Amino acid sequence: MTNATPKILRVLSGETITPAPIWMMRQAGRHLAEYKAVRASTAGFIDFCFTPEKAARVTLQPIERYDMDAAILFADILLIPIGLGRDVRFEKGVGPILDPMSVDDVKRLTIDGAAERISSVWETVSRVRGELSDDKALIGFCGGAWTVATYMLEGRGTPDKEVAKRFAYEHPQAMDDLLNAIAVSSADYLIGQAKAGADALKIFESWAQGLSAPLFDKLVVKPTQIMINRVRDAGIDIPIIGFPRAAGLNLTHYCDTIKTQGVAAGTDTPLTELRKYVGQDRAIQGNLDPLALRIGGDVLRRAVQAVLNDAKRAGGPYIFNLGHGVSPDVKIDNVHAVINHLRTGEGDYV
Secondary structure, eight states: OOTTSOHHHHHHTTOOOSSOOBOOTTOSSTTOHHHHHHHTTSSOHHHHHTOHHHHHHHHHHHHHHHOOSEEEOOOOTTHHHHHTTOOEEEETTTEEEEOOOOHHHHHTOOOTTTTGGGTHHHHHHHHHHHHSOTTSEEEEEEEOHHHHHHHHHHSSOOSSOHHHHHHHHHOHHHHHHHHHHHHHHHHHHHHHHHHHTOSEEEEEETTOTTOOHHHHIIIIIHHHHHHHHHHHHTTOOSOEEEEETTOTTHHHHHHHHOOOSEEEOOTTSOHHHHHHHHOTTSEEEEEEOHHHHHHOHHHHHHHHHHHHHHHHHHOSSEEEEESSOOOTTOOHHHHHHHHHHHHHSOOOOO
């Protein structure tokens, strides 16, 4: 790879770059006034995701404002249930709402053509890649099968995921069928994103925490393997980043088994520990506390430096990011300060 290759792709190929490249999860979103202006012109959030011109515009906004090293597709992990024939709606102040599924509902999922039913997202990818400069990477994504399944079974985001875990214990075959449906359709969705111009892909397993080792293998590792194998069997060879957030020591099994080119760390995972699991030549990403980004000032300065120190001790290929997503109340000046700190060694923290 050459210096004209996007820095994030160089890191994902095993190169160590100083200063590290940066992007932030949820960087295109509600903390930006320009995002709010576009969002206000669309009736509903799902319609927003399925309107390529608007979704492409907000995908590019963090590049224009912050000069991030990568854009990440503006979409949502809960588009896959729509492709599978389920109703998804977003309520203000509540978040996503779905009708909780039964065993019979799993049998009625429409796997064939699921990705094509949400394929307007691929046009968003194509539009963004056409406008994005060659030195910036475009990251496509989907949700991990277990994370998506929790919403489909619980009907909304819940703290303990007990309904979904109980379903896994009491209806193991139906759970396997549900995870397979999500994994296959998500893989096809990722294949479409790659063909449309995505340079890298990320799998967000946001609810990887709190699982026993056997459940983690069944609910996270095996469906992720199905997903990645299907993507690779389709001839897609672009890098993939895995994000098993807050997986604890289950990270060992994930990193040994899931052969992604990068592994992202949640806020709770020291980069030095993650490096032990992934090896010296595989990229790690993370993991500034989003709360520190909200607070700003000396709190943020110290938090950024702590992450950089941790990354230096860990060594190897590294991408700077958050441990979770940018919150709606984050100040734009705080994001600029982090970027300047990373790139120049100094940040104007306020």
